[in-house]
Amino acid sequence: MSQRNLTLLTDLYELTMMQGYFKEKDANETVIFDVFYRSNPGGNGYAICAGLEQVIEYVNELHFDQEDVDYLKSTGLFEEDFLEYLHHFKFSGDIYAIPEGTVIFPREPLVKVIAPIMEAQLIETALLNIINHQSLIATKAARVVFAAAGDGVMEFGLRRAQGPDAGIYGARAAMIAGCIGTSNxxxxxxxxxxxxxxxxxxxxxxxxxELTAFRNYAKLYPTACILLVDTYDTLKSGVPNAIKVFKEMREAGIPLTTYGIRLDSGDLAYLSKKAKKMLDEAGFTDAVISASNDLDETLINSLKIQGATINSWGVGTNLITSKDCPSFGGVYKLAAILDKKTDQFIPKIKLSENAEKITNPGNKAIKRIYSRETGKIIADLICLDGETFKENHSLLLFDPIETWKKTHLAPNSYTMRDLLVQIFKDGKCIYDTPAVMDIQSYCKKELDTLWDESRRLVNPHEVHVDLSNELWHMKNQLLESYHFRD
Amino acid sequence: MSQRNLTLLTDLYELTMMQGYFKEKDANETVIFDVFYRSNPGGNGYAICAGLEQVIEYVNELHFDQEDVDYLKSTGLFEEDFLEYLHHFKFSGDIYAIPEGTVIFPREPLVKVIAPIMEAQLIETALLNIINHQSLIATKAARVVFAAAGDGVMEFGLRRAQGPDAGIYGARAAMIAGCIGTSNxxxxxxxxxxxxxxxxxxxxxxxxxELTAFRNYAKLYPTACILLVDTYDTLKSGVPNAIKVFKEMREAGIPLTTYGIRLDSGDLAYLSKKAKKMLDEAGFTDAVISASNDLDETLINSLKIQGATINSWGVGTNLITSKDCPSFGGVYKLAAILDKKTDQFIPKIKLSENAEKITNPGNKAIKRIYSRETGKIIADLICLDGETFKENHSLLLFDPIETWKKTHLAPNSYTMRDLLVQIFKDGKCIYDTPAVMDIQSYCKKELDTLWDESRRLVNPHEVHVDLSNELWHMKNQLLESYHFRD
Incomplete structure (x- = not known):
């Protein structure tokens, strides 16, 4: 991202609204916007957040070049004083976010922007674009890796990704969620x-x-010799020729380290079992049997149940596009406006006839609550920023809609941590992004904080996301102040 | 694309194969690779090809920087002589392609690369990535525009696109296929x-x-005054407030040029009819009623059938991700190798148990056959390069699998044109890409060459893609030379 000026990577209405704020309001009015999403993609029990590093790069690079300003002028929509303002535009706000690789749940603010309204408005589209994409692919990859049950999963989807960035940042997200490598x-x-x-x-x-092709490949790459066996006929030509080459290597004293076959078509359950038998009979019991061909978590799961002998999975199209659910519904909603007189945030709410779509107002924080005994997540608690809780006190959690559903936590039976971390302070990045492989290690630990019941592929148990008593009352007071039912 | 070095935007195996060709073969062996796809996305009756301009930029920019070479060296997979070769790498081949915006069908070579094998192999992944993405979105957009039946469709999907490029080039593809604007x-x-x-x-x-917000907006943008009416209550608050503002404008003598409302939630059929009635009663009969909210071609079609009074459509997520079918299955297959002794191409074929998956061998061309009377497409004929046909002769077409299905064309009842155009000659681009809005005009004419039966959204009539007699015989001779059934 850092090589490109993506400042105009925004919806036009962000700019027309900015000009509106500039002309009609106090353009420096401080506001809070939250990024959150409403339901987990693909029927999953959680999501994995990703993309923060690219958000940071984008915000750091934000500036309107002369040619950007000239272009905006050419649209005829913008006036000179506003264009002049854009010339000097710089992001000056604060941003808080949940670190990449964290397990997340619906309705939680993943990113909280506290900034002058014009700045906060501009960055909406790109923030959503980046976070929606990478969180989508990370979540899908976590499902695929889960289905592979310890076998390595490789990301092979670049040719079917939705453009270069989808391939590049999709591979990044897939690695975060546990793939062991990418073709990209x-x-x-x-x-x-x-x-x-x-x-x-x-x-x-x-x-x-085929035999000549295999021999030449083995000669060049003896230590990573995976031969593709389905060009002509898998069992009659491909596997026998591969075995011939492995025998030649063995006879020549070439160490067989990583070697084996790749199946890319046909009945993978049948072919893998037959191939395994042929390889075993020739003494190649530790050969890799890898498979590709429109795989996803459901197919991998099914192949495992069928007793397929595949132990390495190349997953392309379905992973890199999250084919069954190719979008992550992250949204960006106004949560509060600072009252300059009192220096207090006035909470704002967006109504909807659908209770799930009503936003959570105010300046919020998220506490993740773990069982002290198991280390597993009990619930997440969205509260107001500054609220404190003591782990040696009991805690009453309740469902924010069906409030009679309650959970009592005994003192010292749980631990808590804050999910949101400050990333930008007064426009300066104060956060060091970990390396992707370190995020992968962190993500693995994160996934371990979920009960298996929340990780399963179908009908997972839903983790509770509750509101603190204080936030719940504030929200209901705001709701009471509106009428919207006949 | 031109700002970025995308040379490493490739699957690792392209590079390991390149080194293999470099070491084990005549690396300058000239080959032909075809890009083609096997079935239309989303049950459509055709596809629209797009992305060629970005392919050209990519090929023009191909070069390995020092840091690319250093990186490849660091993987431990590549030897010095090959890395030295990469230092001087340049694409030197020929490329033919079907121009962007053209209606295309399965199994036709959309791009034909004739180049030294190492060069042709390298560019596989990026070519597929670019063409698969843009052709996918152009095809989806053509469906949405078709459903809108003359109403304007705006592309609004950037925030849900799979990364920045998916938003940028997705918008480009959507415009090619007939959207009237983009938010991007x-x-x-x-x-x-x-x-x-x-x-x-x-x-x-x-x-x-809300009223203050509307008034401020109208003051700033009186000539494009579309007010979003669903923040609090569409019919009780939004529409009445919008009408109040339009009345104020009328009373103040401000010309109402483009003005109206946007519905973004709720029952769009019901709300649009009610809103239309309220607007009409206030004398605003020409107000725009635009709608957004997870629209796609099916919903638009359904809303029209229900008598919704919407006349402008903002389509986001479902268009920019092609949600029901988020990948275009373009592949890149070896079709021939030049025999240096005879200077003839030796055709190559990839077998499969599935007849549809067997490739078409040889150096090919595509003739599109139109009815002279209607201007509509009769069929496409894939033939060998250099084959000639005379429009004043009769022509016998036959299905390449069920060969008893035949079509006789009388002399002078049809016209023919070649679909493939030369884009690169000896590594130099010799093609001028038209402006996107010109491609849009061309695409509109292209869509007019389809029968309505091939454009409908469900169960469209499939356009025949046949093989010339000569190509069919060559293919069958090659097939006969292999055995692959028990």
């Missing part, structure tokens, strides 16, 4: 993550025959 | 396409009340 070389270079790959059908087809 | 300002600047937008709920919420 540029992502490997940019994020210092392992790159993987072998050869395509074209390699086989470019030689006079 | 950067896309507007880059591609000289109209940008559109009004205001968000946050605009309304940042003022003490």
């Amino acid at each position: 070389v540029l992502a490997g270079k940019m994020f210092h993550v392992p790159v993987r790959g072998t050869h395509a059908h074209s390699w086989i087809m470019s030689f006079p025959d | 300002v950067l896309a507007g600047k880059m591609f000289h396409v109209p940008v559109r937008g009004t205001h968000a709920h946050s605009w309304i919420m940042s003022f003490p009340d």
